[in-house]
Each structure stands twice: as C-alpha cells, then as structure tokens.
Amino acid sequence: MFSFFKKKPVAPEAPVAPPAPVVAPVIAAAPLPDSMPDLLPIEEPAEKKQSWMARLKAGLSKTSNNLSILFVGAKIDDDLYDELEAALLMSDAGVEATGYLLDALKRKVKDDKLLDAAAVKTALKQLLIELLAPLERPFELGRHTPTVMMISGVNGAGKTTTIGKLAKHMQTHGQSVLLAAGDTFRAAAREQLMVWGQRNNITVVSQASGDPAAVSFDAVQSGKAKGTDVVMIDTAGRLPTQLHLMEELKKIKRVIGKGMDGAPHETLLVIDGNTGQNALAQVKAFDDALQLSGLIITKLDGTAKGGVLAAIARVRPVPVYFIGVGEKIEDLQPFVAAEFVEALLG
Numbered sequence: 001m002f003s004f005f006k007k008k009p010v011a012p013e014a015p016v017a018p019p020a021p022v023v024a025p026v027i028a029a030a031p032l033p034d035s036m037p038d039l040l041p042i043e044e045p046a047e048k049k050q051s052w053m054a055r056l057k058a059g060l061s062k063t064s065n066n067l068s069i070l071f072v073g074a075k076i077d078d079d080l081y082d083e084l085e086a087a088l089l090m091s092d093a094g095v096e097a098t099g100y101l102l103d104a105l106k107r108k109v110k111d112d113k114l115l116d117a118a119a120v121k122t123a124l125k126q127l128l129i130e131l132l133a134p135l136e137r138p139f140e141l142g143r144h145t146p147t148v149m150m151i152s153g154v155n156g157a158g159k160t161t162t163i164g165k166l167a168k169h170m171q172t173h174g175q176s177v178l179l180a181a182g183d184t185f186r187a188a189a190r191e192q193l194m195v196w197g198q199r200n201n202i203t204v205v206s207q208a209s210g211d212p213a214a215v216s217f218d219a220v221q222s223g224k225a226k227g228t229d230v231v232m233i234d235t236a237g238r239l240p241t242q243l244h245l246m247e248e249l250k251k252i253k254r255v256i257g258k259g260m261d262g263a264p265h266e267t268l269l270v271i272d273g274n275t276g277q278n279a280l281a282q283v284k285a286f287d288d289a290l291q292l293s294g295l296i297i298t299k300l301d302g303t304a305k306g307g308v309l310a311a312i313a314r315v316r317p318v319p320v321y322f323i324g325v326g327e328k329i330e331d332l333q334p335f336v337a338a339e340f341v342e343a344l345l346g
C-alpha cells in the first residue's frame, strides 16, 4: 500500500497486442529549461525540509490572513458576517459557495448558541471541511495495466512539471512509468520532457513531426506491450475558447480509447490555483469537453485565491487528486480537505 497512491489489485486485462514501434529519438543532454526544474534529489537535507503542513500553510497564507484576521476579538454581529462575506468573495470562493457557507454558518451559530468568535471560526472550519470533503479522492493505481492518464490544461498551468513530479513519485514507489510527449505544438515542450526522461530513466514516447493523437496511441500500445504500470500523456496547453483545439483534445481522448479499451482511465485537468474564478471556468469547460475524472491544482503557494476550491466543490465538484505549493517534487501532495482547511483557518 502506498502513501501517495492507493494500489488496487491488478485486474485481468485483455490480451496484450503485438509491440508497436516506439519512436524514441536520442537527443543530446541539454540544460533543462526553467519550466522543468530538475526534480532530483527527492530528499533534501533535514534542516531544509519543511513539513507539508508548514509549506501548505505558508503557501496559503495570503488567503488565510484575509480570513483569520476577522475572528480576532470580533463580536458576532452583522459586521462580522459582512466582512466574512467580503473575505470569502475576495478569496474567489465565488457567490454560490460564499452564500452557502454564510447561510449555514448563521444557522449553526443560532442552533448551537455560539457566543464567541473562536467558536464561530471553529464552526466555519467544520462547514468548509464538509464542503470540500467530496473533492477528496485517493489516486488509485493497479486496476489496469497500464493505467493510462491523459493530462490537459491551459498554457503554463503546470502540466509538464506536474507530470514530472508524479512520474518521480510513482517511480519511487516501484511503478514503471512511460510518458507521451503529446505537446507536439511546442517543440521545446517535447524536448523538455525527453531530456527529463533521459535524466530520470523514464521512457518518453515522442514524434518529431507529431500528431498528438498518434503519439498518444503509440504510447498506449507501447505501455501495453511492455506491461508498464502507468502511461502519462502530456497535451499542449490550450484555452477553452480555442474550440478547434478543444476538439483536438476530444479526438486525442477517443484515439487513446482505441489503443486500449476503457482508456484513458484518468482524464485530468491541471489548473493554476492562482487564477481563482478563471480556474473554475476552466474546470467547467474541460469537464464539458472531456468528462474529467480529476483535478490537480498547482501554484497554491502565494495565492490569495485559495477559496476557489470551495467554488469548485459547490459548482462543479470534480475530485481534486493533488495540490501543489511549489516547484519541488515534495511540493505536490494528495489533497486532504481537513489539512487544507487547517492551513487556511488553523
């Protein structure tokens, strides 16, 4: 059993197809671009290592400062509720979730006859945990061989770095991983993944002149032939308003399904948590197009918009598998509602 991933017993799969040719060009080692930091070493010196909770807390401090300050020596009156409403909206919790939380909190204060601000804060924490809990879902591996993951998102959301972090985590936990450089739009993105794969001994399927659907298909075939545990398919960044590119994503998903029945087993969206309500719009648009199975929310470090998770929970509750608070490998961790709320209002 893994701490980072939940391992399911392997289910019998359909007979393995004959090996497909894998294009795996050898490219000279080049300096890694800034956008793909070297993710090794995993272990940092103990004195430098902050615990996950400390890093999560530090990352969310801009959001939490705006909320926590309200409860310091406050009276429970309309002013407190007005300020709380403003703070929740400023944190990009959105109108729906803010209204829901305020109504529920007022009811609880009345029913439980809460008299001081500290008790109200505790009640708010409880309500937030209840709201966010349905987003919490352990990431399961081992149901399929390979488990095929398709990763999408807007430009710069953190897709490629997140794939790198997850691949290293999986490799560390004894899983074999194969990556598909499905971002055929940006040559540098492909090279970035290739160089990183070489350094970390992870096979990357790539095509110089690429159709992303074909690269994805090759990767799935190769993963099946080799009995790889996980195939992760990177895709080029795109905006939901670029309709032809959204159609391309749907095609990639369909073609992956032709490579393996039931694949992709995980259709993931990476969102930049710093974009607040815009991130919610992305969740809706990508979910409409792809029927997402999960989210990965990056860049929650330094954001004042951490409330967006409440908006997602209320409006489009797609499970959040992982959250990220920085560029290092250990800065990406499974989402746990109680931890998140503790960091926000602890």
Ligand SMILES: Nc1nc2c(ncn2[C@@H]2O[C@H](COP(=O)(O)OP(=O)(O)OP(=O)(O)O)[C@@H](O)[C@H]2O)c(=O)[nH]1
Residues within 6 Å of the ligand: 034, 035, 036, 037, 153, 154, 155, 156, 157, 158, 159, 160, 161, 162, 183, 186, 189, 236, 237, 238, 298, 299, 300, 301, 324, 325, 326, 327, 331
């Ligand atoms: N501060 C911070 N930066 C992050 C985090 N995750 C990723 N990044 C950085 O965000 C930048 C963009 O990351 P990429 O992985 O290249 O993003 P992408 O979505 O693959 O980008 P495109 O290929 O252009 O679509 C890089 O500089 C990453 O190091 C995070 O949790 N916190």
